[in-house]
Amino acid sequence: MIEEKGILFILSGPSGVGKGTVRRELFEQENDLKYSISMTTREKRPGEKDGVDYFYKTREEFEKLIEENQLLEYAQFVNNYYGTPRKYVEETLAAGHDVFLEIEVQGAMQVKENFPEGVFIFLFPPSLEELKNRIVNRGTESQEKVLGRLKEARNEIEMMDAYDYVVVNDHVEHAVTKVTAIIQSEHCRRDRIAKQYKKLLEDELS
Numbered sequence: 001m002i003e004e005k006g007i008l009f010i011l012s013g014p015s016g017v018g019k020g021t022v023r024r025e026l027f028e029q030e031n032d033l034k035y036s037i038s039m040t041t042r043e044k045r046p047g048e049k050d051g052v053d054y055f056y057k058t059r060e061e062f063e064k065l066i067e068e069n070q071l072l073e074y075a076q077f078v079n080n081y082y083g084t085p086r087k088y089v090e091e092t093l094a095a096g097h098d099v100f101l102e103i104e105v106q107g108a109m110q111v112k113e114n115f116p117e118g119v120f121i122f123l124f125p126p127s128l129e130e131l132k133n134r135i136v137n138r139g140t141e142s143q144e145k146v147l148g149r150l151k152e153a154r155n156e157i158e159m160m161d162a163y164d165y166v167v168v169n170d171h172v173e174h175a176v177t178k179v180t181a182i183i184q185s186e187h188c189r190r191d192r193i194a195k196q197y198k199k200l201l202e203d204e205l206s
């Protein structure tokens, strides 16, 4: 019998490119995606809620999660830890649901090692100038942290070739339409492969 596992989608890209904005818009639409809420040691921003935006942890708590192998991936990004809870992702995929991660590039590369069958989407800014404007105008980071994030952005953009898809986030609705098309086409592709595989098995058994 063919296993009907969900698909793991990974949306990644430099800080401020619009990953959160695109993901929130995508989740407003009708679909069967489950969002994996990450763990982080960074401070809560105004309006953010524990268990909704992130699970907020102390460094000690986070390091314990690492030791206990409870994270599918984790990374230190501009002086804070960020990581994906392993149990939620594995159980949700096994139950046949698609899981959506929104994570930075180092973490995405770790996921790629363990889940090469995942679908890796890189969100690309219209320009570096626009990327800077978006981080600055969001107004959530100090000037020093903005500089740290922009420095990371250059390294992150160099990793773009490791992704299956690149989507330019010029307008949010265009980017969401493209991500939705990627999700649908991956389902069609995998359904087709599953059917071919099933037919091969049936032919062999008959």
Ligand SMILES: Nc1ncnc2c1ncn2[C@@H]1O[C@H](COP(=O)(O)OP(=O)(O)OP(=O)(O)O)[C@@H](O)[C@H]1O
Pocket: 013, 014, 015, 016, 017, 018, 019, 020, 021, 022, 134, 135, 137, 138, 169, 170, 171, 172
């Ligand atoms: N297509 C777009 N056009 C203009 N502004 C945008 C667009 N997409 C996102 N933004 C704005 O850019 C800022 C950064 O977006 P967002 O917080 O979603 O980025 P992010 O990639 O999730 O950042 P981080 O990685 O730092 O969490 C926000 O103020 C958001 O409203």
Ligand SMILES: Nc1nc2c(ncn2[C@@H]2O[C@H](COP(=O)(O)O)[C@@H](O)[C@H]2O)c(=O)[nH]1
Pocket: 013, 014, 015, 019, 038, 039, 042, 073, 074, 075, 077, 082, 083, 084, 102, 103, 104, 105, 106, 107, 108
């Ligand atoms: N490797 C991981 N990166 C993650 C995870 N959750 C979020 N992120 C990324 O971290 C940066 C900074 O996020 P912010 O909320 O402080 O702006 C951003 O690129 C996020 O996508 C995770 O679980 N693992």
